[in-house]
Amino acid sequence: MLKAPDGSVATPLPGAWITFTPKSGSPLRLSRTTPFNKVVWAKVPAAPNSARSTAISLIMSRIYSYALRPRSLQRVWVNVEKGTSAPMSxxxxxxxxxxxxxxxxxxxxxxxxxxxxxxxxxxxxxxxxxxxxxxxxxxxxxxxxxxxxxxxxxxxxxxxxxxxxHRIRALFYLDSDYPRRLKQADDAPVILFVKGEADLDATHMVSIVGTRTPTEPGKRLCMDLVEGLKACQATIVSGLAYGIDIVAHRQALKNDLPTIGCVAHGLDRLYPSDHAATAKEMIEKGALVSELTSGSPFAPGNFPARNRVIAGLSDCTIVVESGPKGGSLITTDIASSYDREVFAFPGRPTDARSEGCNRLIQQNKAALITSAQDVITLMEWLPKKKKAPVQAALFTELLPDEQTLVDIIKAQGSAHIDELCVRSQWAQGKVAGLLLNMEFNGVIRSLPGKMYQVN
Known part of the structure; x- marks a missing residue:
C-alpha cells in the first residue's frame, strides 16, 4: 500500500508528488514534467479562499492541457487542506x-x-x-x-x-458558489450576476416556460402547477416575460416559493417595465440573474443565451402552452442537450397555442403531464419511506467469519473492503464473498467507494 508524503493512503501505483502553493494573484500551473501514465498527487495547501476555490479546477485544466492530450493519466489524487478565509482582491x-x-x-x-x-x-x-x-x-x-x-x-x-x-453578486464559473447545475453545462456563462439571496442550488429547481399570449385555461393550468409544486418546495425559474413566465413568477410569490427571473439584459434595467413591481418582490424573496453587465440593453438576440441559463439552472423544464415556434421550444431543446427532463401539458389539436406542446409529446421530446403531482412522481421527488433497519444482532446464524467482519465494521461505523482485508488478514476474494452474502441477507449495505456499513 502506497502512502502520499503527508501519510495519506493512495493507490499503489508509482507517481510524482506535485505541490501547489496558490497565493492571491498567482496562477496555478501543473508542471510540464508531469509523468505520463502515472498517478498525479496534487496537494493544495492552506491559502486564501480566492485561490483555493479555483485550485481543483485549474489543476484539472492543466492536466487536460499537458497530460491527457498525448496519453492518459491513470489516476488523479487531490488533497485540499483547509485554510483561512480571505476576501478576493x-x-x-x-x-x-x-x-x-x-x-x-x-x-x-x-x-x-x-x-x-x-x-x-x-x-x-x-x-x-x-x-x-x-x-x-x-x-x-x-x-x-x-x-x-x-x-x-x-x-x-x-x-x-x-x-x-447595488448589492449584486458576481459568481465565476470556477467558484464553489456558482450554481452546480449550470456549471455542468459546457456553454454556461463564465460569470453570472445575481441580485437577491435565492439559493441557486436549492434541492428542487423547476423552470416553467410558455407562450407570451396564453389562454385563460393555460394561465389557470400554470397557477395550479406552481401551487402543486409547493408540496416539494420547488424553486420556480422563468424569464420574467409576458404570458406564462410572469404568471409562474407571481404564483410562486403568492405561494411563498422562491422564484428566479433570468433576464436578457443588464440588471440596471428591466424589460418589460410592466413587471417592475413583481421583479422588486422577487429580489426580496428570490433573485434576478443575468450574464450581461449593467448597461447591456434588451435585445432579441440575447434570448437564446438567456434561455440556456433558465434550462441550466433547473432539474427540469415544463412547457405550459406553446405555439409551433418560439423561445419555449428553444429552451426545451437546450434542456434536452443538458440531459435535463422536459415535460409538457397536452392541448387540443385545434389550439394553435398547444401545437408546440403536442409536437414535443408526439416526438418523444417531452413527457406528458397533467398536474404537478405527475412532475413530482416522474422526478422521484416523493418523500422516501424509511425502511426498518435490520439489526445484525437478530441474525443468529451468522458464520463466525461474518461476525468478525460485522464487528470490525460496527467498531468504526463503516469500513473499506481493503481495511477489512487488512484487519481480518483474509484474502480479498474471501472477504468479498462474505460481504456479498451478508448484503444479500440484509445484514450490511454497500456504500459508494467500496465502503460497507451495518444495517
Missing amino acids: DQELIHRIALSLLKGIGPVHARNLVAYCGGVDPIFTDRRLKNTLEKVPGIGPKLVASITDRSVLQAAEKELAYLRA
Missing part, C-alpha cells in the same frame, strides 16, 4: 469581469483561455503570454488586441463599482 474581480467583456469570445473559448494561462489574472497581467495566446483554440489576433486594450479593464472597474453599489 478587487483586481481579481476586475479581471473576471473583464474576461466576460471581451468581444468575440464565448464561454467555451473563455474556458480554454483560462486553462491555457493557468488562471484569469495572467490573461491580463502576464505580457509574456501575448505572443502565444493566438495558439489557444478560438482566440485570434483581434481578441489578443482586445485583451491588451486598457478600456476593457476600465469598463470592468466601472462595473465592479456598480455591482457593489
Whole structure:
C-alpha cells in the first residue's frame, strides 16, 4: 500500500508528488514534467479562499492541457487542506469581469483561455503570454488586441463599482458558489450576476416556460402547477416575460416559493417595465440573474443565451402552452442537450397555442403531464419511506467469519473492503464473498467507494 508524503493512503501505483502553493494573484500551473501514465498527487495547501476555490479546477485544466492530450493519466489524487478565509482582491474581480467583456469570445473559448494561462489574472497581467495566446483554440489576433486594450479593464472597474453599489453578486464559473447545475453545462456563462439571496442550488429547481399570449385555461393550468409544486418546495425559474413566465413568477410569490427571473439584459434595467413591481418582490424573496453587465440593453438576440441559463439552472423544464415556434421550444431543446427532463401539458389539436406542446409529446421530446403531482412522481421527488433497519444482532446464524467482519465494521461505523482485508488478514476474494452474502441477507449495505456499513 502506497502512502502520499503527508501519510495519506493512495493507490499503489508509482507517481510524482506535485505541490501547489496558490497565493492571491498567482496562477496555478501543473508542471510540464508531469509523468505520463502515472498517478498525479496534487496537494493544495492552506491559502486564501480566492485561490483555493479555483485550485481543483485549474489543476484539472492543466492536466487536460499537458497530460491527457498525448496519453492518459491513470489516476488523479487531490488533497485540499483547509485554510483561512480571505476576501478576493478587487483586481481579481476586475479581471473576471473583464474576461466576460471581451468581444468575440464565448464561454467555451473563455474556458480554454483560462486553462491555457493557468488562471484569469495572467490573461491580463502576464505580457509574456501575448505572443502565444493566438495558439489557444478560438482566440485570434483581434481578441489578443482586445485583451491588451486598457478600456476593457476600465469598463470592468466601472462595473465592479456598480455591482457593489447595488448589492449584486458576481459568481465565476470556477467558484464553489456558482450554481452546480449550470456549471455542468459546457456553454454556461463564465460569470453570472445575481441580485437577491435565492439559493441557486436549492434541492428542487423547476423552470416553467410558455407562450407570451396564453389562454385563460393555460394561465389557470400554470397557477395550479406552481401551487402543486409547493408540496416539494420547488424553486420556480422563468424569464420574467409576458404570458406564462410572469404568471409562474407571481404564483410562486403568492405561494411563498422562491422564484428566479433570468433576464436578457443588464440588471440596471428591466424589460418589460410592466413587471417592475413583481421583479422588486422577487429580489426580496428570490433573485434576478443575468450574464450581461449593467448597461447591456434588451435585445432579441440575447434570448437564446438567456434561455440556456433558465434550462441550466433547473432539474427540469415544463412547457405550459406553446405555439409551433418560439423561445419555449428553444429552451426545451437546450434542456434536452443538458440531459435535463422536459415535460409538457397536452392541448387540443385545434389550439394553435398547444401545437408546440403536442409536437414535443408526439416526438418523444417531452413527457406528458397533467398536474404537478405527475412532475413530482416522474422526478422521484416523493418523500422516501424509511425502511426498518435490520439489526445484525437478530441474525443468529451468522458464520463466525461474518461476525468478525460485522464487528470490525460496527467498531468504526463503516469500513473499506481493503481495511477489512487488512484487519481480518483474509484474502480479498474471501472477504468479498462474505460481504456479498451478508448484503444479500440484509445484514450490511454497500456504500459508494467500496465502503460497507451495518444495517
